[in-house]
Each structure stands twice: as C-alpha cells, then as structure tokens.
Amino acid sequence: MPIRTNRGRAAVYRKLWGWPLRSPRHLAVAAFVAALLITAAGILIPKLAGTDTPRASGTSTQTSETKVFGSRTVVVPPGAGGTATATETRVEPTLTPSSAPPAPEALGVAKEWATAFVTHPEGISPETWREQLRPFTDVEYMVALDSVDPRNVFATAVTGEPRVVVSYDKSVVIDVPTDKAVLRLTLIETEQGWRVSDYTEGEG
Known part of the structure; x- marks a missing residue:
C-alpha cells in the first residue's frame, strides 16, 4: 500500500537510517554496500563521461x-x-669521372665554339653572332644565349688549344684560353654530336 502522508514517509526514512545502527552486523553490511556503490560509481562515471582512455604500460616512441x-x-x-x-x-x-679521354670531336667542337664566341666585329648584330654559335651549341642552351650581348664579350681571339678539365661518359668540361679570359665550356653528347651546354669565363 503506498505511503500517502509526509508523516508516514518520515517514519520509513527513520527506519532506513536507523537500521545500520541496530547492531554491529547491520553496520558492517551497510559499510560493505556503501563501499560497493562508491567503487561502481568510480568505474561507471568516467566511462559515461568518455574520459576512460586506456593507458600504455610503458612509454615508447x-x-x-x-x-x-x-x-x-x-x-x-x-x-x-x-x-x-x-x-x-x-x-x-x-657522376663518376671516366678514365677514358674525351672524344676528339668534343675538343674540336669546343675550339670551334670558342672561336665563334670571340668573333664579333664592330657592328655585328646579336642575332648574327648567335647564329655563329648555333652549329656547336645544344638546342636548349641557345635560349640562354639570347641574353648575351656580343658587345660585352671582350675577348677577340683564341690563344691556345683546348684543355680537358674533367671527363664523364656523356659530358666533358674543357678550358679554352683567349686573349682576355679562359672560357670554361661544358659539352654534352647529343643525337647531333657533342654540343656546348654551358660556359663561364675565368682569368686569362
């Protein structure tokens, strides 16, 4: 039968609260039940909150x-x-330098290119000067030569024979002396033969 009055509810609560104090046995049972409830709450609450993250037994990187x-x-x-x-x-x-000497054709092309490079009589147009270099120049490198003005080339003559600096299977670096500077040419072997693919100027 349900309890309908406040006095009845109060009497029931007094019985529940007073039950553990009636005997040492009741007190021990109440303490055991309380411990179980606290333990269960400690396990369930973190899981419900989503913070129960498993931890590794050791730290590893x-x-x-x-x-x-x-x-x-x-x-x-x-x-x-x-x-x-x-x-x-x-x-x-x-790249590993080859023990074999470069092809004679590479030396010939280097000298021809250097000769065309230093040949720039007064009044020659940049286009005409570059056409002198075209037969001995790699196709892709011709684009870089568009920025070179023959009026800025001060050498006027080749003064010695080409000298090999380093030789690879498909490329070779050759120095050609001129009356103003040493032209250091890089030549590569193409389908059309050996062609100059780069140059720098050093001290004569």
Whole structure:
C-alpha cells in the first residue's frame, strides 16, 4: 500500500537510517554496500563521461625508418614493418669521372665554339653572332644565349688549344684560353654530336 502522508514517509526514512545502527552486523553490511556503490560509481562515471582512455604500460616512441633501395631512399612509417609504401625521394646517382679521354670531336667542337664566341666585329648584330654559335651549341642552351650581348664579350681571339678539365661518359668540361679570359665550356653528347651546354669565363 503506498505511503500517502509526509508523516508516514518520515517514519520509513527513520527506519532506513536507523537500521545500520541496530547492531554491529547491520553496520558492517551497510559499510560493505556503501563501499560497493562508491567503487561502481568510480568505474561507471568516467566511462559515461568518455574520459576512460586506456593507458600504455610503458612509454615508447616510434620513429620513421629510412631504407635505401639502390638509387631510391624510401621512408617507412612506424609499424609498417618491412613494407615501404610511404614517401619516396629519388637520389640522383653521383657522376663518376671516366678514365677514358674525351672524344676528339668534343675538343674540336669546343675550339670551334670558342672561336665563334670571340668573333664579333664592330657592328655585328646579336642575332648574327648567335647564329655563329648555333652549329656547336645544344638546342636548349641557345635560349640562354639570347641574353648575351656580343658587345660585352671582350675577348677577340683564341690563344691556345683546348684543355680537358674533367671527363664523364656523356659530358666533358674543357678550358679554352683567349686573349682576355679562359672560357670554361661544358659539352654534352647529343643525337647531333657533342654540343656546348654551358660556359663561364675565368682569368686569362
């Protein structure tokens, strides 16, 4: 039968609160139940709040592993084991000088190019001067020569034979002396033969 009055409810509450004090046994049972409730609350509340994050038994730091495969360097992420599926960085192979001397054609082309370079009589147009260089120049490098004005070339004659600085399988660096400066030419082997792909001027 439901309790309908405040006096009745108060009497029930007094019985509940007074029950643990009736005997040591009741007190022990009440303390045990209270301990169970507190423990259960401590477990359930963090889970309901979403803060129960599992913790690792120890602290460990994982780093990426770099593996080299031939001419490729591959970065392997942590936990990927031996499978290299991450970022790939290409490493260009280092050029090794060849023990063989450069082709005689390369020396001839270097001297022809240097001769055309220092030939710029007064009044010659930049276009005409560049056309003198075209037969001995790599096609792509002709674009760079568009910015060169023959009036700024002070050498007027080749004064010595070409000298090899370093030789590779498909390229060679050659110095050609002039009356004003040493022309250091880089030549590459193309389908059309050896062609100049770069030049710098040093002290004569």
